[in-house]
Amino acid sequence: MTDAAEPQHDTMNNSSPFTSVPIEVTVCVGKARPLIRELVNLGENAVLTLDKSVEDPVELYVGDRMIARGMLEEQEGEGAGQLVVRLTEVIDRRSGS
Structure with a gap:
């Protein structure tokens, strides 16, 4: 059984030099x-209402392609207070869903 926190490594892809290139998510x-x-009148301390609530999942994108969904959390322990995303769904690249 694999721990969800540990990344799964595909040995075929790890031999590629591209696997160590950082990517922006x-x-x-x-x-x-x-x-x-309304936008031009926004100033300091203005509030812009979003279409989501705090409990709704966030979406992760690479470029314009959604790759996963997750929940925002505050990191605990070392790095406490840092904002993190706990993945709840990884989009299947083969089926596109």
């Missing part, structure tokens, strides 16, 4: 659709 917590006049 974007975490989308929600979207807002303000009118332009």
Whole structure:
């Protein structure tokens, strides 16, 4: 049985030099659709309401492709207070869902 916290390694892909290249993952917590006049009037301490609640899953993207969903959490122990994402669903690249 594999511990979910341990990354699974594909030995065929680990021989590639590309596996050590960093990639940027974007975490989308929600979207807002303000009118332009509302947007230009935003100032310090303004509140922009998103289409999601705190309990809703976030979406992880590489470029414009969603790769996973997860829940925002605060890291405990070493690095306490750091924002992290606990993955709840990894998108199947073969089927696209």
